[in-house]
Amino acid sequence: MTVTMTGQDFSPGADAEAHSLGTIRVLVAKLGLDGHDRGAKIVARILRDAGMEVVYTGLYKSPGEVVNAAIQEDVDVIGVSLLSGSHVPLFRELGRCLREQKAEHIFVVAGGVIPEQDYAALLESGVDAIVPQEARADLIVTTIRNLITARGRI
Amino acid sequence: MTAFTHARPVRRAAYVPSVDLVRDVLAGSILAIARMISRAEAGYAEASEALAQIYRHSGKAHIVGITGVPGAGKSTLVSALIKVFASDGSKVGVIAVDPSSPFSGGAILGDRVRMNDAAESCQAFVRSMATRGHLGGLARSTLQAVDILDAAGYSPIIIETVGVGQDEVEVVTAAHTIVVLSAPGLGDDIQAIKAGILEIADIHAVSKCDKPEAAATISALKGMMALGTVKVASGWNTPVLAVSSVSGERISDLKNAIGRHWQHLRESGELADRQRGICKTRILGTARHLFQQKFNDEAGEVEKHIQAVMNRNMDHSVAARLLLGWNNEVPAT
Numbered sequence A: 001m002t003v004t005m006t007g008q009d010f011s012p013g014a015d016a017e018a019h020s021l022g023t024i025r026v027l028v029a030k031l032g033l034d035g036h037d038r039g040a041k042i043v044a045r046i047l048r049d050a051g052m053e054v055v056y057t058g059l060y061k062s063p064g065e066v067v068n069a070a071i072q073e074d075v076d077v078i079g080v081s082l083l084s085g086s087h088v089p090l091f092r093e094l095g096r097c098l099r100e101q102k103a104e105h106i107f108v109v110a111g112g113v114i115p116e117q118d119y120a121a122l123l124e125s126g127v128d129a130i131v132p133q134e135a136r137a138d139l140i141v142t143t144i145r146n147l148i149t150a151r152g153r154i
Numbered sequence B: 001m002t003a004f005t006h007a008r009p010v011r012r013a014a015y016v017p018s019v020d021l022v023r024d025v026l027a028g029s030i031l032a033i034a035r036m037i038s039r040a041e042a043g044y045a046e047a048s049e050a051l052a053q054i055y056r057h058s059g060k061a062h063i064v065g066i067t068g069v070p071g072a073g074k075s076t077l078v079s080a081l082i083k084v085f086a087s088d089g090s091k092v093g094v095i096a097v098d099p100s101s102p103f104s105g106g107a108i109l110g111d112r113v114r115m116n117d118a119a120e121s122c123q124a125f126v127r128s129m130a131t132r133g134h135l136g137g138l139a140r141s142t143l144q145a146v147d148i149l150d151a152a153g154y155s156p157i158i159i160e161t162v163g164v165g166q167d168e169v170e171v172v173t174a175a176h177t178i179v180v181l182s183a184p185g186l187g188d189d190i191q192a193i194k195a196g197i198l199e200i201a202d203i204h205a206v207s208k209c210d211k212p213e214a215a216a217t218i219s220a221l222k223g224m225m226a227l228g229t230v231k232v233a234s235g236w237n238t239p240v241l242a243v244s245s246v247s248g249e250r251i252s253d254l255k256n257a258i259g260r261h262w263q264h265l266r267e268s269g270e271l272a273d274r275q276r277g278i279c280k281t282r283i284l285g286t287a288r289h290l291f292q293q294k295f296n297d298e299a300g301e302v303e304k305h306i307q308a309v310m311n312r313n314m315d316h317s318v319a320a321r322l323l324l325g326w327n328n329e330v331p332a333t
Helices: A012-021 A038-049 A063-073 A087-100 A116-124 A137-151 B018-026 B030-042 B045-056 B074-086 B111-122 B142-151 B189-193 B214-227 B251-268 B270-294 B303-310 B316-324
Strands: A025-030 A053-056 A077-082 A107-112 B063-068 B093-098 B107-109 B125-130 B157-160 B177-182 B203-206 B240-242
Touching: A025 A038, A025 A063, A038 A053, A038 A077, A038 A107, A038 A137, A038 B107, A053 B111, A053 B125, A063 A077, A063 A087, A063 B030, A063 B111, A063 B125, A077 A087, A077 A137, A087 A107, A087 A116, A107 A137, B018 B030, B018 B045, B018 B142, B030 B045, B030 B125, B030 B142, B045 B142, B063 B074, B074 B093, B074 B111, B074 B157, B074 B251, B093 B107, B093 B111, B093 B142, B107 B125, B111 B125, B125 B142, B142 B157, B177 B251, B203 B214, B203 B251, B214 B240, B240 B251, B251 B270, B303 B316
Parallel strands: A025 A053, A025 A077, A053 B107, A077 A107, B063 B157, B063 B177, B093 B125, B093 B157, B177 B203, B203 B240
Antiparallel strands: none
16 A cells, blocks of 8 residues: 655654653553454554553443543553544544543554545544554554653653 | 654653642542552652652551452452442442563453443542562552552452462452452362462352352352351351342342451451551562562673583572572571
């Protein structure tokens, strides 16, 4: 697939520093009416094998519930897998809940089936990174590590 | 291929010093409580003053340990217990421990899948914690997390251990009331009289009591209790309760038994003994951990002794003493 880069290309060089930031915690979430969590579970396993602590929410969660869980678990990242097509309104609501709860320090990474024409709308609503569905495992890991390295320890 | 991100740098959040979080923790701020637990887990030296301040405000909560084999239904039971405790107006706190990978250090913390709905509807605080290499069924900082929830006004605080085998009984020196959850169909009456996990129970619960095999498990446990002679002196008779978290059957009986045990501990004076035991274990455990941290062999001194041990000129015990600088001491046997 050839894509036009609209954003920043992370180099893998930043990886090593992420370890000094302690253990990375990720909430893997399924939003709304979307019962397919094979992908979410595979991503959880990939992140586990990369040394991260992964909390899984289970299916059919509302954005508000996901944000409350993310705050209690003090995760660095919410990773959302969405295949239902309703990503634009759901991510908009997720972003709103994060702002409302003063939890904007938590990054949002989107994955699943998300058409390129919606990327701009998602970034606008508070998504920090979108990992295309055909991405290799290491891209997911690198994306998360780079976000946290750039943010620093909190 | 690359991920799509913003062209401008990601937003940054400042590091708030831990002592500045203490007031918010005591006031019950969820963000502050959650962050303080992370600092305790990470073991930042910067957080130790804040944790010491928080400790002074703790000591009020009833700490309940739930333990049992993997798949016994601990998380589902905790979820059901959150609901019955919250219906009385209790602010329930939960620390759910799951194992870290010995290879990558990562972990899948899956207990929340069962508890999310209860946490959301009952405003309980549920925190998943990885063992990060600590053995015994808990994480090293589990009790610091309990202190934080305790100081923030949560009670009861439920500690769910990792799925244990027969010998991981650390929870006994961490909680006031121990519930051992057994699943039906996992063993006969010989399993029930073995030493270890079944001995530590203040309350036995048998999960999935809607299943026909549950009756045999209950009678095996009751049989074991009838043979026991040790615990009777305390005046507490360990009940054996059958529960079903799915149907909600007898969950309130379990809640009442937990409450009765708490009352028994306070009235009999046994609470002071248990608290003494918890403090002793925490001091010794922390001392061991600090010693281990101090002795991390950064200089690689161990390399000097490997060949001698390989050649059988020296055994590993003598080499270890040399490494520690104890070479002048007579080895204890």
